[in-house]
Amino acid sequence: MFVPIVQSWEADDKERLSVYPLRDVLQIKEKDNLPGLFVYHPMSDAIIPYPEELTDHKLISPDLVMLWAEVQVVKTEIHMLEKRLADHEADPENDEVKLTED
Numbered sequence: 001m002f003v004p005i006v007q008s009w010e011a012d013d014k015e016r017l018s019v020y021p022l023r024d025v026l027q028i029k030e031k032d033n034l035p036g037l038f039v040y041h042p043m044s045d046a047i048i049p050y051p052e053e054l055t056d057h058k059l060i061s062p063d064l065v066m067l068w069a070e071v072q073v074v075k076t077e078i079h080m081l082e083k084r085l086a087d088h089e090a091d092p093e094n095d096e097v098k099l100t101e102d
Contacts, residue, residue: 025040036050037049037050039073041073
């Protein structure tokens with residue numbers, strides 16, 4: 001699921017904010033990094049910025065953005081799975097249940 005969030009830079013002022021500041025979650029340090037599109041993967045806490053600068057929103061296809069986001073999510077999940085499998089294979093306690101060629 002993808003949720004679009006549109007807000008002004010000032011919306012993250014800590015004294016009026018009732019939730020965790022979005023700029024902190026997305027690791028946006030400067031106003032110059034906006035506008036931007038980001039994928040946040042909650043299981044890994046990965047933040048992936050859209051690779052191109054958003055100078056004119058009319059030049060960006062919503063379908064292309066959604067496809068890019070889906071690809072980023074799948075890449076992140078594959079990376080997480082590969083790490084989990086490597087950790088499983090490296091653990092000597094799992095010798096009896098490891099996958100083999102047989």
